[in-house]
Amino acid sequence: xxxxVAIVGYAQTGYESDVDASRxxxxxxxxxxxxxxxxxxxxxxxxxxxxxxxxxxGRTISNMRLVEPSGAWLKDESKVEMDGAYAVLYAMMRILSxxxxxxxxxxxxxxxxxxxxVPGVMTxxxxxxxxxxxxxxxxAAALQARAYMDACGVTEEQIAGISVKNLRNAALNPLALxxxxxxxxxxxxxxxxxxxxxxELNAFPPSDGxxxxxxxxxxxxxxxxxxxxxxxxxxxxxxxxxxxxxxxxLGSLKQAAERAYAAAGISDAKDKIDVAEVHENFAHExxxxxxxxxxxGEGKGSALLESGATKINGELPVNPSGGALAANVACAAGxxxxxxxxxxxxxxxxSHQVKGVKTALAHGQTxxxxxxxxxxxxxxx
Amino acid sequence: MESDGLQNVxxxxxxxxxxxxxxxxxxxxxxxxGLKGGKFMGVKCPDCGRVYLPPRMICERCFAKNDExxxxxxxxxxxxxxxxxxxxxxxxxxxxxxxPVLIGMVKHEGAxxxxxxxxxxxxxxxxxxxxxxxxxxxxxxxxILDILSHYVPR
Ligand SMILES: [Zn+2]
Numbered sequence: 001x002x003x004x005v006a007i008v009g010y011a012q013t014g015y016e017s018d019v020d021a022s023r024x025x026x027x028x029x030x031x032x033x034x035x036x037x038x039x040x041x042x043x044x045x046x047x048x049x050x051x052x053x054x055x056x057x058g059r060t061i062s063n064m065r066l067v068e069p070s071g072a073w074l075k076d077e078s079k080v081e082m083d084g085a086y087a088v089l090y091a092m093m094r095i096l097s098x099x100x101x102x103x104x105x106x107x108x109x110x111x112x113x114x115x116x117x118v119p120g121v122m123t124x125x126x127x128x129x130x131x132x133x134x135x136x137x138x139x140a141a142a143l144q145a146r147a148y149m150d151a152c153g154v155t156e157e158q159i160a161g162i163s164v165k166n167l168r169n170a171a172l173n174p175l176a177l178x179x180x181x182x183x184x185x186x187x188x189x190x191x192x193x194x195x196x197x198x199x200e201l202n203a204f205p206p207s208d209g210x211x212x213x214x215x216x217x218x219x220x221x222x223x224x225x226x227x228x229x230x231x232x233x234x235x236x237x238x239x240x241x242x243x244x245x246x247x248x249x250l251g252s253l254k255q256a257a258e259r260a261y262a263a264a265g266i267s268d269a270k271d272k273i274d275v276a277e278v279h280e281n282f283a284h285e286x287x288x289x290x291x292x293x294x295x296x297g298e299g300k301g302s303a304l305l306e307s308g309a310t311k312i313n314g315e316l317p318v319n320p321s322g323g324a325l326a327a328n329v330a331c332a333a334g335x336x337x338x339x340x341x342x343x344x345x346x347x348x349x350x351s352h353q354v355k356g357v358k359t360a361l362a363h364g365q366t367x368x369x370x371x372x373x374x375x376x377x378x379x380x381x
Numbered sequence: 382m383e384s385d386g387l388q389n390v391x392x393x394x395x396x397x398x399x400x401x402x403x404x405x406x407x408x409x410x411x412x413x414x415g416l417k418g419g420k421f422m423g424v425k426c427p428d429c430g431r432v433y434l435p436p437r438m439i440c441e442r443c444f445a446k447n448d449e450x451x452x453x454x455x456x457x458x459x460x461x462x463x464x465x466x467x468x469x470x471x472x473x474x475x476x477x478x479x480x481p482v483l484i485g486m487v488k489h490e491g492a493x494x495x496x497x498x499x500x501x502x503x504x505x506x507x508x509x510x511x512x513x514x515x516x517x518x519x520x521x522x523x524x525i526l527d528i529l530s531h532y533v534p535r
Contacts, residue, residue, distance in 0.1 A: 115473020127405040128435055131526045133468065134484050134497055138475070142463035143486050143497075150461070150510040194475060195484075196464040196505075240441060243486065243495040244433070247461060 001263050005092045006221035006228030007378065008102075009038025009214035010339040015177040015327030018112035019208040023057065026210035027108050028069035034104060034212035035071070038224055045214070046100040048072035049091045051084035051107035051331045055122060056114045070106050083107065084211060084335025085279070085364025085374045089234060091215050101220040105213045107332030111206030119330070123368055125241065135242075137281070137368055138203060142195035144247040144369040145284040149197065151248035152299040154287060156197045160188035161305050162283035163202045163325055169312050170322025172351040177207050177327040188283075202283035204328035211332040211339050229342040229378050232359070233266070235259025236374035250285070253292035253363070253373035260361075261294070264377040269294040269361075273377075275344045275354045276318045276361040277337035280325060285370060286318065289363065293375070312354060320344070320352040334364020338376055345380045408436040411450070416528040419518055423492055425449040434492040455516040456535065457489035457496075462512075464505045483508055487516075487532055499531040 011033025013019075013026050021029075027050075035042065048070050050063045059065075063079035066072070076094075080087040084107025091103035120137030124130035148154060164183050171181035180187075183201075191201040221228040237259070239245050239252035257269070266272045276293065280286035287301035295316060296304040304310060310318040319325075321340040324333045341360035343349045362376045405413070408424065412435050415422035423432050424447040426440035432451060433440070440447055462485045470476030485500040485508075500514060514532035522528050 117469040117475060118473040121469060125435075126401070126403055127409045128526065129497060131524075132497070134465075134482075134499070136469045138467075139463055139465060139484060143461040143484075146463060146510065147461040147486075193466045195467065198463075243497060244437075244493075247486075 001232055003218050003230050005095050005215055005217060005231045007213055007231070007338070007342045008216045008221050008224045008228055009034045009040070010212060010342055011037055012175050012211045012336055012339055013209045014175045015207045015209040015329065017177060017205065017207060019110065023108050023110055024065065024069045026110070026208070027066055027106055030106055030108070030210035030212035031070050031104065034214050038214045040102070040224055042071040045071060045075060045102050045104045047076040047078070047091065047094050047103045049078050049080060049087040049094070049103060049105050051080045051082065051087040051105070051335060052109060053081055053119065053331055055119050056109045056330055058114065066106070066108070070104065076100065082331070082366045083364045084332050085338055085362070085376070086236070086366070088213060088215065088335065088338055088376070089236065089374060092231060092234070095215060095217050101217045103215045105215065105335065106210060107329065107335040108210040109330040109332065110208040111330065112208050116206045120368065129243070138198060139195045140242055140368045141203070141282045142198045145197050145282065147247040148249070148284055148288055152301070154284070154302045157185055157189065158302040158305065159197065159202055159284045159287065160185045162280070162286045163188045165305070165311060166319045166323045166325045167201070169320050169352060170326035172312070173321045173326065175327070176322045178205050178322070178325065198282060202325070204281045204324050207327045207329045209327065209329040209332060211329070211336045213335060213339050213342070227346055227380065229345045229380060231376060232379045233260040233262070233264030233377040234375065235263065236372070238372045242369045242371065247369055249298070250288045250292040250370055250373065253289060253370060253375070256373045256375045257293045260375040260377050266377065270296070270316060272359055273316060273361045274357040274359050275320060275341065276316065276363070277321060277340045278318055278323060278363045279334045279337050279365045280319070280323050281328060281365070283325060286323065290318070293361065312352065317354045320349065320354055334374065337364060338362040341376070341378050345378055406438065408438050412436050413525050413528070416518060417520060417525070419520070421453040421455060421489055421516070423451050423453050425451050431493045432491055433494050434489055434496065451491070453489045453491045455489070457487040457492070457514060457516070459485045459500070459508070459510060459512040459514055460488050460495055461486045461510055462500065462508050464508070481505065485514065485532055487514055496529065498529055500533070501531045502533045
């Protein structure tokens with residue numbers, strides 16, 4: 001994609017396990033923060049796309065009362081009931097349609113207000129799996145982890161290495177929920193076992209928070225900022241239900257990445273991508289993502305991790321923010337990956353800034369065992 | 382955030398419990414009827430020949446309506462497994478189990494998709510991907526959903 005749509009502002013709330021605020025206040029904080037970051041007022045926004053979930057918010061048409069805090073009053077407002085990364089795609093298409101110049105995307109949820117693991121159970125096949133009480137997002141991920149470990153000869157200690165890398169990185173990110181500067185593989189391996197091989201520290205922490213990203217057409221972006229972050233490519237793909245596809249690889253992520261790379265004109269991802277923010281709900285998914293994103297060959301994810309390449313000071317840092325293992329707000333975790341990737345391109349990431357980022361990759365996922373995946377390639381001037 | 386949180390209202394209870402009275406559809410009816418008679422009934426895609434167990438009406442790969450019923454054996458292979466130490470409790474959070482439960486994802490011989498059920502019998506340490514198992518049915522189960530009781534190694 002040539003320079004058609006740019007990210008011109010973003011904001012995240014601090015992530016907490018039980019924030020003392022309503023979702024409206026979280027949205028207001030993210031919206032005001034993003035407007036301030038872009039240096040524009042509410043009047044400049046043409047369209048607002050929110051990402052939230054009726055079930056998690058405990059109300060139908062749950063975007064309705066988000067009109068006020070998102071600044072969408074009497075504007076063209078819409079909603080995506082998936083991760084906010086998909087709302088960015090929707091907003092981008094609204095701009096490409098020519099009808100809008102500036103779009104605000106906001107993702108929000110509060111795990112502290114809904115029964116954390118019920119939404120995952122509700123996504124199961126209601127005529128069988130859902131009623132049998134065995135599957136949920138953690139046990140499903142455990143089946144995925146075991147299938148991957150068996151296919152690729154990966155150990156639990158290697159998977160724990162992802163948690164160590166990401167949660168140590170999170171200590172450099174003031175917004176992260178799990179900030180663990182001295183975490184070791186042994187610490188991860190002795191954390192509470194949930195569903196083998198998944199332990200508490202290689203599963204996402206249920207989190208509260210919001211994230212906002214502002215997009216603009218090329219014309220408007222030039223008026224708003226001297227350092228737009230261009231969307232150079234996007235790809236997304238939706239795979240089968242978890243019992244009907246191979247769980248040992250992320251086929252739809254591979255396809256999404258190939259589409260995004262083609263749009264961005266990237267033939268060698270490992271060489272061209274300077275930093276990646278990956279939406280890993282569980283530690284093993286980051287290893288699987290290395291392979292699907294073409295950062296290494298099939299089955300070589302753990303070798304890439306152990307080479308140190310994906311450390312914050314490595315050749316291809318992954319999740320310098322700490323990723324979703326450090327804070328995972330449903331409907332905002334993939335969106336936060338986009339905000340973090342944009343932050344890296346602009347050089348505004350502070351303590352977790354990677355040096356010399358020109359091209360960044362951001363990934364979002366929705367569904368059990370990463371059923372749907374979306375990949376964005378972002379770049380500066 | 383500076384508020385002290387909600388002081389006056391502890392919890393709002395929605396005055397209705399959302400219970401959905403879905404029909405399981407003709408295909409799952411036939412699957413359950415099969416289980417009652419001790420049979421595993423799947424369907425085959427007319428275009429690619431992929432066999433779905435449990436049966437699905439549509440082959441997403443071919444965008445075709447599955448129409449050929451096939452009876453599959455009770456034997457299959459463990460495609461993946463997990464030893465559960467927890468379950469999703471009544472409150473929707475993870476609650477410790479009194480005893481761990483081995484859960485397997487099993488592909489029956491001749492099928493291309495999997496069923497998820499408990500595995501009983503093996504020492505959890507000995508469970509493996511590729512382990513061959515046989516289904517155990519409990520035709521006296523109170524719920525039709527529980528007729529597929531578990532798998533045992535063979
Ligand atoms: Zn087919």
